[in-house]
């Protein structure tokens with residue numbers, strides 16, 4: 461029995477307040493288009509991207525009115541009629557990630573860069589996302605969740621986990637290398653520490669405050685730099701790395717300041733991996749030293765279906781654990797305030813049953 465209405469967190473205008481509605485319509489089975497499925501959500505992580513979207517921070521704007529959210533886990537309760545060859549079934553537990561759907565036919569999709577498909581549907585940005593009890597998603601793109609990992613522990617793997625897993629995989633590093641993680645105490649960053657450790661990397665965590673410091677060191681960071689207390693972050697990284705700098709920096713800070721020193725503390729041949737998404741800032745790097753030191757500058761945008769399966773598999777086997785606080789959906793506004801203030805260590809996961 462699928463209800464006709466549900467609880468949902470709706471943003472009606474950019475920068476406006478979030479309205480928690482209790483009578484938001486649920487799409488009926490007969491109205492689902494082929495390829496769509498309806499997922500009854502257990503929970504959803506809240507990502508800084510949802511805040512950027514609600515505030516209209518980016519050059520790309522969200523569709524309004526908007527239900528945000530793209531780290532959902534729940535159970536498929538309906539699949540559209542005339543859906544051919546669905547890889548999932550009613551009753552399956554699945555995850556909803558940022559990339560809700562793509563055409564699967566274009567060059568980018570064929571190459572596994574489906575997140576760059578020109579017809580991509582983005583959960584909580586161009587289509588309604590997971591800050592509601594029942595979300596419409598797409599059978600080809602939902603991620604099967606392995607048994608043995610509870611939904612709330614899996615949720616933030618669907619964006620934060622997948623994103624840093626792929627970014628680190630492509631960071632041109634190998635076991636024993638130094639990796640710097642600005643933003644290490646946040647949602648993406650605390651998972652980056654753990655995926656980096658799985659690959660045998662040595663982690664220098666950069667963030668601020670006692671709580672994030674403790675979390676980063678507990679999760680396996682070898683060194684900690686507080687960006688608000690350090691007098692010279694470049695010098696600190698050089699001191700830690702024997703004067704030659706780190707092999708890679710994967711930047712997940714939500715502000716551009718996390719990027720500023722990276723080229724200077726990378727060693728020759730090093731890689732700057734851009735992940736954090738400040739809306740308007742430019743990458744400000746010395747062209748001379750980028751060339752002279754043979755630095756690679758790369759960007760990494762979420763992950764494809766295979767990245768999602770690999771990232772969730774590592775978490776399901778207990779090698780990576782999301783550090784999260786569980787809150788009711790009605791607390792979303794307060795969660796955004798915490799994110800703005802930078803006071804959330806790890807993640808907040810919204811429990812749809814509360």
Ligand code: 8ID
Pocket residue numbers: 506507508509510512619620623642643644645646647648649666667668687712713714715716717718719734735736737738760761762763799802804806
């Ligand atoms: O596909 C992608 N590339 C992708 C996927 C998901 C999220 C990108 N993102 C983007 C988000 O849109 C956001 O811009 O990554 C950024 C981080 O998302 P998040 O991890 O969800 O945000 P958070 O939990 O607020 O963590 C950000 C951390 O950065 C720290 C903060 O203290 C916080 O812990 N930070 C900041 I702001 N400035 C810093 C600095 N100068 C810094 N850490 C080090 N140095």
Ligand code: ZN
Pocket residue numbers: 507508509510530558619620
């Ligand atoms: Zn996200």
